[in-house]
Amino acid sequence: MTARNQLPIVVVGAGSAGVVVASRLAEDPSISVLLLESGSVLGGSSLRNYMVGMTGMSDDYEWDRDYGCSGWNWKNASSTFSAMPDMLHDVxxxxxxxxxxxxxxxxxxxxxxxxxxxxxxxxxxxxxxxCSLTLNNGVRHSVVETYFDPLGNRANFAVRMNAVVDSVVMDGSRAVGVRLTGGEHIEARGVVVCAGALATPVLLRRSNINRPGIGIGLQDHxxxxxxxxxxxxxxxxxxxxxxxxxxxxxxxxxxxxxxxxxxxxxxxxxxxxxxxxxVRSRGEVKFDPATGTGVAVFNSxxxxxxxxxxxxxxxxxxxxxxxxxxxxxxxxxxxxxxxxxxxxxxxxxxxxxxxxxxxxVGAYSHAASSCAMGKSRDEMAVVNERAEVIGYENLWLCDASIFPTLPRANTHLPVVMVANRVSEMLRETLSESR
Ligand SMILES: Cc1cc2nc3c(=O)[nH]c(=O)nc-3n(C[C@H](O)[C@H](O)[C@H](O)COP(=O)(O)OP(=O)(O)OC[C@H]3O[C@@H](n4cnc5c(N)ncnc54)[C@H](O)[C@@H]3O)c2cc1C
Structure with missing residues (x-):
């Protein structure tokens, strides 16, 4: 049997956040990473979005002050935005x-x-x-070109396409792997769910993760x-x-x-x-246990x-x-x-x-906040400030679902910023548990 800390960290979903998280974890050769994507391409919504890049207003990121998420404030967000590879072309x-x-x-x-x-x-x-667009020489510049491609081939990094994750496999309160829709079970040292604000809560519900806030609080502009x-x-x-x-x-x-x-x-x-x-209005991703699917209700x-x-x-x-x-x-x-x-x-x-x-009223395709970050004692929070699902071990979320609220910006760059910060926290946690 493989020692648990030699198993891969499984990242579910290769969108704006998942590609960043998987690539940033794989920069550390001591961490084995397996990125699973349900479709046939890497990049998720960043492949089909309108490419408008915005950071939002400084006040949007005072999550410590407004939601008790310690360490999340404009100073930290701003230094992460500045450290990110420049993806923007000014029109x-x-x-x-x-x-x-x-x-x-x-x-x-x-x-x-x-x-x-x-x-x-x-x-x-x-x-x-x-606008400034995520564009380079007239060609879309998604997280794939910015984070994934520069890594090249690495022995510690594998990607599987057309791998639809049905659920996270739990051993009590500890995540120990994922189950694909075909029934295959993949063992994992830990699981980072990056399936997007609409799919992540559904996946958690199918995995019988029990936090009352899952799916609640959904927003869009x-x-x-x-x-x-x-x-x-x-x-x-x-x-x-x-x-x-x-x-x-x-x-x-x-x-x-x-x-x-x-x-x-x-x-x-x-x-x-x-x-x-x-945005103050909030909706919900409603889960239907009979079918294992979800429906988004924005209440715009x-x-x-x-x-x-x-x-x-x-x-x-x-x-x-x-x-x-x-x-x-x-x-x-x-x-x-x-x-x-x-x-x-x-x-x-x-x-x-x-x-x-x-x-x-139309949506802006900026779905977020369906598994919000908050204080561990806030019963409606789903993850704590280290993106760990509260009450569970070796299970993290990282995508637009964890925003406590939407910033006053198009969401791709804010998601990439959050993914960079969460990746750094994860690397710290994983090196401590080596
Ligand atoms: C049409 C459109 C236009 C937009 N325009 C802009 C814009 O101009 N500027 C901007 O900043 N933002 C824009 N956005 C929003 C922005 O792109 C998203 O907020 C951001 O990409 C979300 O990132 P994410 O990582 O949370 O989710 P996603 O990028 O959606 O990634 C989720 C990934 O998980 C995969 N997945 C889901 N379920 C599973 C499963 N069960 N198993 C395996 N994989 C799974 C999905 O296939 C996907 O690849 C737009 C979005 C859309 C849809």
């Missing part, structure tokens, strides 16, 4: 699409400061500028879109290339407006997308504060859409897919806007 005005340029000009004309690197500015609350019927259809190399950050009446830097240069391949339509970034805009911020976001995006620079590229500005002119938004009442927002 230049000559690379931007027509909707990008129109949005920036509209916001600057309305008084927003022009900020060159909004992505990396965690302090100014308001501004407009071109709610968004609404104003569609632009473009005068001159144009293919743009960049899908989203500009961002405006502004504040609602009761918030601070809690609204983003992004430009979508084309909504589909025809190039006939673009959009301005307004998102509420400081269920909190009155989010609804009020969305009203301000709707009015803000409408004002930007009717500006001279946007009107000069769009024949029509629409508030839904049926072709309704957005003009009604100009003098809409609060309740009309609420009604419209509730009917059309």
């Amino acid at each position: 230049q005005p000559n690379e931007a699409g027509q909707v990008d340029s129109a949005l920036v000009e509209a916001a600057v004309h309305a008084g927003a400061p022009r900020i060159a690197q909004l992505a990396r500015d965690a302090y100014s609350s308001e501004g407009a500028g071109y 709610p968004s609404i879109a104003i569609t632009l019927a473009l005068r001159q259809p144009q293919q743009s190399a960049i899908r989203i290339g500009a961002n405006v950050r502004t504040s609602s009446q009761k918030g601070n830097a809690d609204i983003h407006v992004l430009s979508l240069n084309e909504t589909d391949e025809s190039g006939k339509f673009g959009a301005l997308i307004a998102g509420v970034m400081h 805009l269920s909190d009155e504060r989010d609804k009020a911020a969305m009203r301000d976001a709707a009015r803000c995006v409408y004002e930007l859409a009717r500006s001279h620079s946007v009107s000069s590229i769009a024949d029509a500005v629409l508030s839904d897919a049926d072709g309704t002119s957005a003009r009604w938004l100009g003098d809409a009442s609060d309740s009309e806007i609420d009604d419209w927002a509730l009917r059309h």
Whole structure:
């Protein structure tokens, strides 16, 4: 029988977090790592996201102050962001699409400061500028190119694709392996679940892990879109290339407006997308024990504060859409897919806007916080500040599910930051137990 500390650390899920965790652990030749991915590619959501890179605001990371997660604060987050390999390309005005340029000009004309690197500015609350994208020489730069490829072949690192993990195998409260859907059992020294905010809670439930907070607290940034019927259809190399950050009446830097240069391949339509970034509404990943599957219920805009911020976001995006620079590229500005002119938004009442927002609210694909980090004595926390599942041994979580709350940013870079910090903690823990 293999000694337990010679068994691999099994990392479940090769997405933004899993690739970082597996690669960073494998940098240490004394740690054997096995990365399991259900699909046929490495990279998870980082392979199909819109590549917008943002760190968010400094205040978003005061998790010690706000949630009792000791050691998690902006100082530590900021130094990890700075130490990460630079994955970002700052979009230049000559690379931007027509909707990008129109949005920036509209916001600057309305008084927003022009900020060159909004992505990396965690302090100014308001501004407009071109995005920074996870792009290198025009090609997507995911965690695979940044973390996995540079490692090369290593005797201590193995990857298995098309390996769908059914559950974590437990010996009492200790994780000792994983079971694949075909029934295969893989023994492990420990298991790090990085299956993403929607799949991680389901996997824990299937493994009979018992924490009341599993699945509870799910968030996403709610968004609404104003569609632009473009005068001159144009293919743009960049899908989203500009961002405006502004504040609602009761918030601070809690609204983003992004430009979508084309909504589909025809190039006939673009959009301005307004998102509420400081989210209070919470939902749940509901588990069905009969089928072993889960359903995500976001409850977007269920909190009155989010609804009020969305009203301000709707009015803000409408004002930007009717500006001279946007009107000069769009024949029509629409508030839904049926072709309704957005003009009604100009003098809409609060309740009309609420009604419209509730009917059309979309997710930003930033699902998070379904297995939140918190104090060990907080019964709704699922992991402690070292990402260990509370009450269990050799079982860690690392992906967007462990955020106590969403930052005011697109989530890929924040996930990568968290994965870097958790990897360092894991390496410390594993070297102590050698
Ligand atoms: C369409 C879209 C657009 C987005 N745009 C942006 C953007 O522009 N900027 C930005 O910052 N963020 C964006 N995001 C969000 C960002 O990409 C995600 O928040 C981030 O990648 C999440 O990382 P993760 O590691 O938590 O999960 P993921 O990257 O989703 O990784 C989870 C991995 O686990 C695997 N897995 C799941 N279950 C199992 C199982 N049972 N067994 C084995 N493997 C399993 C999955 O296949 C996947 O590879 C976008 C997301 C989407 C979907």
